[in-house]
Amino acid sequence: MVQDRYDIVIIGAGPAGSVAARFAAQNGASVLMLERDREPGIPVRCAEGVSHNGIAPFIDIDERWIASRIEIAKLHAPNGETAKMYNNGLGYVLERRVFDTALCELAAKHGAHLITKADALDLLWEKEKITGVKYKYCGEIKTVKCDIVIGADGVESRVGRWAGIKTAVRLEDIDTCVQYTLADIDIEENTCEFYFGNNVSPGGYVWIFPKSDHTANVGIGLSGHLSHKKGPKKYLDEFVEKRFPDAKITYTVYGGVPTSATLKEIVRDNIMLVGDAARQVNPITGGGVVQGMIAASIAGKVAADAVREKRFDAKFLKKYSSEWEKKLGKTQRTMFTMKEKFLTMSDERFNNIVRFCQKIPKDKFGLKVLFTEAVKGDPKLMVDVAKAFVMSKLKRK
Amino acid sequence: MRINKELCDICGTCVAVCPADAIIVSEFEVKIDNKKCTNCLNCLKVCPIKAIEEGD
Numbered sequence A: 001m002v003q004d005r006y007d008i009v010i011i012g013a014g015p016a017g018s019v020a021a022r023f024a025a026q027n028g029a030s031v032l033m034l035e036r037d038r039e040p041g042i043p044v045r046c047a048e049g050v051s052h053n054g055i056a057p058f059i060d061i062d063e064r065w066i067a068s069r070i071e072i073a074k075l076h077a078p079n080g081e082t083a084k085m086y087n088n089g090l091g092y093v094l095e096r097r098v099f100d101t102a103l104c105e106l107a108a109k110h111g112a113h114l115i116t117k118a119d120a121l122d123l124l125w126e127k128e129k130i131t132g133v134k135y136k137y138c139g140e141i142k143t144v145k146c147d148i149v150i151g152a153d154g155v156e157s158r159v160g161r162w163a164g165i166k167t168a169v170r171l172e173d174i175d176t177c178v179q180y181t182l183a184d185i186d187i188e189e190n191t192c193e194f195y196f197g198n199n200v201s202p203g204g205y206v207w208i209f210p211k212s213d214h215t216a217n218v219g220i221g222l223s224g225h226l227s228h229k230k231g232p233k234k235y236l237d238e239f240v241e242k243r244f245p246d247a248k249i250t251y252t253v254y255g256g257v258p259t260s261a262t263l264k265e266i267v268r269d270n271i272m273l274v275g276d277a278a279r280q281v282n283p284i285t286g287g288g289v290v291q292g293m294i295a296a297s298i299a300g301k302v303a304a305d306a307v308r309e310k311r312f313d314a315k316f317l318k319k320y321s322s323e324w325e326k327k328l329g330k331t332q333r334t335m336f337t338m339k340e341k342f343l344t345m346s347d348e349r350f351n352n353i354v355r356f357c358q359k360i361p362k363d364k365f366g367l368k369v370l371f372t373e374a375v376k377g378d379p380k381l382m383v384d385v386a387k388a389f390v391m392s393k394l395k396r397k
Numbered sequence B: 001m002r003i004n005k006e007l008c009d010i011c012g013t014c015v016a017v018c019p020a021d022a023i024i025v026s027e028f029e030v031k032i033d034n035k036k037c038t039n040c041l042n043c044l045k046v047c048p049i050k051a052i053e054e055g056d
Helices: A015-026 A096-109 A158-162 A231-243 A289-309 A314-343 A347-358 A367-374 A379-396 B042-046
Strands: A008-011 A031-034 A049-051 A066-070 A072-076 A082-085 A091-094 A113-115 A118-126 A129-137 A140-145 A148-151 A174-183 A191-195 A205-210 A215-223 A248-258 A271-273 B023-025 B030-032
Touching: A008 A015, A008 A129, A008 A289, A015 A031, A015 A096, A015 A148, A015 A289, A031 A096, A031 A118, A049 A289, A066 A205, A072 A347, A082 A347, A091 A096, A096 A113, A118 A140, A118 A158, A129 A148, A148 A158, A148 A289, A158 A271, A174 A231, A205 A231, A215 A231, A271 A289, A271 A314, A289 A314, A314 A367, A314 A379, A347 A367, A367 A379
Parallel strands: A008 A031, A008 A148, A031 A113, A072 A191, A148 A271
Antiparallel strands: A049 A091, A066 A091, A072 A082, A118 A129, A129 A140, A174 A215, A174 A248, A191 A205, A205 A215, B023 B030
């Protein structure tokens, strides 16, 4: 049964929310998750690609939520030339619907509670202090008291706004996206594909993430300020018509991906933000699942420590933001600087990068080589990129 | 601002770019509070399905 009071209430039961819940509960806190939709993970607003190394620390790999395995990334230049990248380690295309529920089940196993179809409406305040959450459930307005609220409410990030945190992003810092799941198509095995170019997807890219040997998530993200009147759907329709003229669409979804640096402020007294809500997304790839889970694991643990020490002030909760900054926040900022460069990149430059990549031996070609070539001519950024990769290697050890 | 409910997919992208906190999302609909709206047109520009139009 749902109680009237918990140590921690988490708004949103996506990967960030459920991982925060699990780590908080595992460390002794009482936790309630409020999920607006009828089931965690739906509607799926995600290309569903993740790396094995990214998710393995958080959940045992289970075939139930793996649609396909990815070993190769194929890049398509605007002029049609391609390069294949083999050294990024094993990746998966997920079944987010099953994956998100599995993460919630794991949180539940550690004692966290969850209500679905529970729509958070506002924070509760007493003497200018956050003391709980107001939500709608089965047509009724309800309240739940708590010491810490964790906002894991995705791209909208309204919970942060209720607390007075500025979560709005610039048009340049959001990708506006459409994705189809296509059936009856010919695709390459174990390969995800990326198409670049100002005619294909200005300020973004088109992706093909296989879900089986004849189905795939095929989507597009355009930078918000470049989507103009045409919008992402027309670009995607043109692409699909050309590349997969006989495809059948089995799923259509729209969405936005924040591509900024992490928000300056992700904690205040009695509140923490995680995942897309904190803008913890890789600004180049748009990948947010793994970043959100890493942030949430830190946040969940810090929140449980806060409960144990009865310290709910921003100063204590900042242990989360400073650990995040060390772990990935800094790298994300480097990626953000690179993204700004991508936004103004000419088709010719993309062609040159792909041509350069073709010449690299198969065993030496990975993301680092690609990024270094992409920022050539900008020595400061090259150093930052090199540092970011060295750091991520060290952390993995 | 006005939302064409037949087009809207309730994805929340508009909310992320609203500087005035004028957009509310629930499981079944998105609403714009025109009293708070500053007519910056960010939501209209970013909407992936072009479901937002000018006007009340």
